[in-house]
Amino acid sequence: MILADFGTSYCKIFEPEKETEPRIVPTRSLPRDFKADLATGHNAARRSFKSINELTALARGGRSIIEEEDFVLLDCGSRDIKFVRFADGEVVDMGWNAECGASMGFTIELLATYYQIDYKSLPVPSTGFSITCGVLGMSHIFDAVVSGASEAEAVAKFVRGIALNAYRFAKEPERLYLSGGLCDNPLFVRSFPCDVIPLGRFILLEGLLSTLKET
Amino acid sequence: MERVGIVGVPPLAVIAEINQQGHTILDLDEPQVTASIDQSAPFIPRVYCAILRTVVLNALHLKLDRIVIDVGPGKCDCALHVSEVLEDMLGIPILRTRNQDTASFGTPLCTAEIPLMEKFCRITQGVQSAAPYEPLSPCEPTCGFWGVPPRDFSLLAPFPDTTHVFGWTRCMENKTPADLELEKVVDLSIPTVFFAQSFCAKSALAKLLASKHPRAIAIDCDVTPGSSTRAKIEAFLELSGIEPKRSSN
Numbered sequence: 001m002i003l004a005d006f007g008t009s010y011c012k013i014f015e016p017e018k019e020t021e022p023r024i025v026p027t028r029s030l031p032r033d034f035k036a037d038l039a040t041g042h043n044a045a046r047r048s049f050k051s052i053n054e055l056t057a058l059a060r061g062g063r064s065i066i067e068e069e070d071f072v073l074l075d076c077g078s079r080d081i082k083f084v085r086f087a088d089g090e091v092v093d094m095g096w097n098a099e100c101g102a103s104m105g106f107t108i109e110l111l112a113t114y115y116q117i118d119y120k121s122l123p124v125p126s127t128g129f130s131i132t133c134g135v136l137g138m139s140h141i142f143d144a145v146v147s148g149a150s151e152a153e154a155v156a157k158f159v160r161g162i163a164l165n166a167y168r169f170a171k172e173p174e175r176l177y178l179s180g181g182l183c184d185n186p187l188f189v190r191s192f193p194c195d196v197i198p199l200g201r202f203i204l205l206e207g208l209l210s211t212l213k214e215t
Numbered sequence: 216m217e218r219v220g221i222v223g224v225p226p227l228a229v230i231a232e233i234n235q236q237g238h239t240i241l242d243l244d245e246p247q248v249t250a251s252i253d254q255s256a257p258f259i260p261r262v263y264c265a266i267l268r269t270v271v272l273n274a275l276h277l278k279l280d281r282i283v284i285d286v287g288p289g290k291c292d293c294a295l296h297v298s299e300v301l302e303d304m305l306g307i308p309i310l311r312t313r314n315q316d317t318a319s320f321g322t323p324l325c326t327a328e329i330p331l332m333e334k335f336c337r338i339t340q341g342v343q344s345a346a347p348y349e350p351l352s353p354c355e356p357t358c359g360f361w362g363v364p365p366r367d368f369s370l371l372a373p374f375p376d377t378t379h380v381f382g383w384t385r386c387m388e389n390k391t392p393a394d395l396e397l398e399k400v401v402d403l404s405i406p407t408v409f410f411a412q413s414f415c416a417k418s419a420l421a422k423l424l425a426s427k428h429p430r431a432i433a434i435d436c437d438v439t440p441g442s443s444t445r446a447k448i449e450a451f452l453e454l455s456g457i458e459p460k461r462s463s464n
Contacts, residue, residue: 095447
């Protein structure tokens with residue numbers, strides 16, 4: 001049984017009978033004929049025998065991992081953001097933004113490579129850029145650098161603006177569970193104006209495991 | 216024989232008269248032409264109700280002899296304003312009605328077991344006729360859809376056939392489009408999607424009713440449903456224990 005979360009930049013793959021930990025494969029390295037038994041994410045319908053959508057996987061993953069009745073779980077991916085809000089153990093609100101959240105994770109990674117920045121070493125700036133998405137936000141970086149700011153400072157402000165945007169999209173909770181690859185980015189995690197509990201990048205796989213147990 | 220465009224749900228007496236005269240009715244609320252909706256932009260803002268933008272687009276392409284547009288509490292203020300646009304654009308008679316009919320015509324389609332897209336097609340077609348409905352047996356509902364007929368019916372594809380219809384669409388089938396009490400009717404025992412067109416005033420009512428429903432989600436959609444909107448509906452159904460219909464997989 002192969003479970004897969006087909007992300008835009010990375011695929012998370014897990015074979016529960018054979019492995020103890022999921023593995024991460026860059027999407028562009030995945031063989032063209034690779035097919036999962038149960039999957040979610042970008043291209044899941046094409047690359048699997050059965051698929052569930054990402055919000056469903058996120059909700060089921062959150063419910064199985066988080067031992068609370070009321071919580072907000074936000075997943076920040078390469079190209080979109082999505083959240084689910086639980087109250088009394090039920091999903092009462094959700095959102096998936098593939099448009100205005102466009103390319104956030106991808107852009108953050110791209111900037112680190114381009115400017116050779118280590119996000120672990122960057123302090124959270126006192127203010128962030130007011131931005132709506134990764135692509136449109138980049139012009140703020142160029143403007144700031146032209147105005148004399150360091151590249152690192154400008155990128156940090158960009159990341160803080162992205163985090164604030166994601167926080168607002170999740171409807172500004174006091175506490176937020178965070179999933180997705182950006183959990184590994186300390187600058188991003190610390191840029192949220194609320195308590196953040198990073199859960200790592202395998203929550204959607206947990207949702208697939210829950211789906212397996214339910215069926 | 217005339218070609219009469221209608222917008223909203225004109226009073227039954229007006230529809231009956233058009234039927235008796237043997238004129239052809241064209242529902243301008245629904246896409247009738249394949250042209251890009253942006254062709255309406257010189258006449259109506261892009262950031263506006265997609266149904267009324269569709270009305271303007273249809274009016275641009277269809278050769279109409281006159282238009283009957285409901286502008287009362289059974290439709291919306293935007294329709295009133297769009298009637299001015301149509302009058303200025305077309306140079307044909309524009310009859311503004313204020314449908315306040317109160318006689319219930321019945322809502323057999325809203326509660327029948329029929330694919331939801333077909334249900335909506337038949338309800339919207341029903342506006343063009345004053346003939347009584349065929350009786351249909353109601354089904355046990357597993358899901359609810361509250362709202363207006365969406366501009367793009369593909370939004371309805373994932374819903375099960377046992378979806379009951381509420382909101383203005385139910386008022387529409389009942390031929391009492393201004394009946395706010397009927398519009399507020401919901402079934403608290405079934406998971407329900409509350410839908411409004413983006414930029415529609417009814418989104419406030421959708422949000423209010425959804426907030427009071429124990430198992431609900433409020434969504435909105437502009438011209439066509441994007442992947443985010445489809446995913447929200449699909450996930451809501453799945454998480455409510457309902458297998459959504461899928462076009463693939």
